[in-house]
Amino acid sequence: MDEQGLERDVYDVTVIGGGPVGLFAAFYAGMRGLKTKIIDSLPELGGQLIAVYPEKYIYDVAGFPKILAKDYVAGAVEQALSTGAVACLEEAVIGLERLEPEGLIRLTTDKREHWTRTVIICAGIGSFEPKRLEAPGVREFEGRGVHYLVRSLEVFRGKDVVIIGGGDSAVDWALSVYPLARQVTLIHRSKFRAHERSVQQLHESPVRLYYPFYEVKEVRGNHHLEEVYFHQTRTGEEHVVPAQEMIVAIGFAADLGPMKAWGLTIERNSIVVDPQTMATGVPGVFAAGDVVTYPSKFKLIATGVAEAIIAVNHAVVYIDPSARLDAGHSTNIMERREKAASAS
Ligand SMILES: Cc1cc2nc3c(=O)[nH]c(=O)nc-3n(C[C@H](O)[C@H](O)[C@H](O)COP(=O)(O)OP(=O)(O)OC[C@H]3O[C@@H](n4cnc5c(N)ncnc54)[C@H](O)[C@@H]3O)c2cc1C
Known part of the structure; x- marks a missing residue:
């Protein structure tokens, strides 16, 4: 019962964050027979894959030589809700x-309370905001040619596109956009920090590269973005390129926000866990993913x-110390579930 005398709907596991890791944790917890809930602050499941790069290909998830982030999420959501x-x-x-004394966990959201025996925090980088490019005109053209998040590549078809940044996002956007754009120019102030293979592909592509030591000075246009002015910071040499669209990919400012007050050990904006169990320092609270x-x-x-599998298996044993930590292969677990369901 809660303070108002209402029956609490207690879940076995509550997963905070519905990104790829939270979705898989929810699937696995359901498969292990736990009553499971996912909570996410965004209106859609999928985490960074949907919020940041739905149209980008992923090459390093097992079983898919190449898959669009949004297609991966569609499968992950179906799988998560299937159990x-x-x-x-x-x-x-x-x-x-x-x-105390019952050891239940109360989660408070901006809407209500949730009750749970265990929690798996899969909150990624917490609440995240793209870092803004500070140069004259950039703020003015946000939404009118200046993009921080990309929902659809079609916007760039036949356009002159400028990309700012040298990390994985910037390089991946350049590689995804150039086949359909008229021209792509990438401006970066330092060396590339992206995956070696992507950087090599970029050098072999028709993308015009200005790096290192190039920075945007100003962007101009009328109702919509038209031109990007930039310079070589060492020599002062100035350039201007036509651009109807500009993608700024200079990173995200991440903040664990309220999680810092939950009694967890935090180092460099991440939760410290024991990798053998994915347990945090708070009993019943596990974490996985970014x-x-x-x-x-x-x-x-x-x-x-x-990590989600490790966290779920240890949550199972935390809830019922007599339960098996390793329940075996998915086929066996599913068959046992089906047998138990038909017997009841
Ligand atoms: C451009 C780019 C390209 C990438 N390419 C690849 C790649 O090719 N291969 C690869 O393996 N990885 C790639 N990554 C990394 C990959 O996206 C992450 O490792 C992955 O998304 C981590 O998943 P997650 O579930 O831990 O976190 P996230 O995907 O960040 O999901 C976390 C979720 O938690 C929610 N949340 C946070 N705080 C709260 C709260 N307090 N309450 C409720 N909800 C909350 C957020 O809204 C979010 O939906 C890429 C990342 C980027 C940015």
Whole structure:
């Protein structure tokens, strides 16, 4: 019962974050027979793949030589909900409290309270905002040619496009946009930090590259963006290119926000976990995916989903210490579930 005397609807596992890792955690928890809920602050499931790069190909998830992020998410959502998980969208979790003596966890969102025995935090980089490019005109043309997030590549068809940045996002956008754009120019102030193979593909592509030491000075236009002015910061040499569209991909400012007050150990904006169990320092609270840190952590979908399996299996044993940590292969688990369902 809660303070108002109402029956609490207690879940076994509540997954905070419906990105690729949270979705897989929800599937696996459901498969292991846990009553599971996912909460995400965004209106759609999929995390960074839907919010940041729905039209980009992913090449390093097992079983798919090449898959569009939005297609991967479609499969991941179907899989997540197939074992009974429910999803609560547009709810940001702001509070986590473990109540004694029963050890239940109360999660508070901006809409209501949720009760759960365990939590798996799969909150990625927390609430994230693209870093803004500070140069005259850029703010004015945001939404009128200047993009920080890209929902559809079609906007760039037949256009002159300028891309700012030298990390994976900038390089991946350049490679995705050039086949349909009229011309793509990439401006970057330093060396490329992107994956070696992508940088090599970029050098072999018709994308015009200005790096290192090139920075945007100003953007101009009338109702819509028309030109980008930039310069070589060492020599002062000036350039201007026509541009109807500009993608700024200079990173994200991430903030774990309210999670910092949940009693977790935080290092460099990530939650410290024991990689053998994915347990945080708070009993019953596990974490997986981009949000965690431990020695040799890789921030990738493939490693995140593996962490989700570890977190779920340890959550199972946390809830019922007599349960098996390793339940075996999915076929066996599903067959046992079906048998139990038909017997009841
Ligand atoms: C441009 C780009 C290209 C990439 N390419 C690849 C690639 O090719 N291969 C690869 O493996 N990885 C790639 N990545 C990395 C990959 O996207 C991440 O590793 C992956 O998204 C991590 O998944 P996640 O579920 O941990 O977090 P996320 O995808 O970040 O999802 C976290 C979710 O948690 C929600 N959330 C956060 N805080 C709260 C809160 N308090 N309450 C409720 N909800 C909350 C967010 O809204 C979000 O939906 C790329 C990343 C970028 C930016």
